[in-house]
Amino acid sequence: MRTLIVGAGRIGMHLIGYLSSSDENQLTVIEKKGERCKDVADKYDAIILNEDGSKLDILKKADASQADLLLAATDDDRANLAATRAAKKEFGIPRVIAVANSPKNKERLMQAGADVVICPVDLALRDFENVLSKDHSITLMYRSAENLRVAEAIIPLNASLIGKKIHEIQLPEKCRVGLVCRENGFVFPEPELELKSGDKVLLLGDAPSVARTVELLRSSESA
Helix, strand or coil: CEEEEECCCHHHHHHHHHHCCCCCCEEEEECCCHHHHHHHHHHCCCEEECCCCCCHHHHHHCCHHHCCEEEECCCCHHHHHHHHHHHHHCCCCCEEEEECCCHHHHHHHHHHCCCEEECHHHHHHHHHHHHHCCCCEEEEEEECCCCEEEEEEECCCCCCCCCCEHHHCCCCCCEEEEEEEECCEEECCCCCCECCCCCEEEEEEEHHHHHHHHHHHHCCCCC
């Protein structure tokens, strides 16, 4: 797979290291700072351009039209925006992943054509929320635009729903059970599946409904 990485800063360097571990990836890295280019050259097998990857002529020089994937991972969201827009509109790169250093730029990057936008600030906040969570659930994904939350809740030893079948549980209308994970693997939430203590239940729905379902699954009071 031909992969073009724009930016070799902290995030870009991690991506280069990850992708270079596979022989299937042919990497081209564009980075403005010379010392970063040298660092990449010393550690990884990649084509390196000491240029500004947000500029159209530089992307042409890097054969962007031949790329299968572009990763816009600079420390500057304006550069990531320009690279993303060019990748989709000028070169037709099939898949574009962009980094939003500021959460306020996520929507702009999506509008520019990014297939996936990663925001380190959001990821860090999610980790803090999981540590501080009062309902003992773990948020796996949250999309504020759609108010969508995917969370994992563990059934405690004293839960009143132990032994209950999925179809017997009155879930909020806007929440669904996606999977139930157990020691020997995962099972699909068929209507006749009985819940056990220690089950890790994957929930998806709008944030308030997921929160109510977590409370229901962990409650020791009879419903």
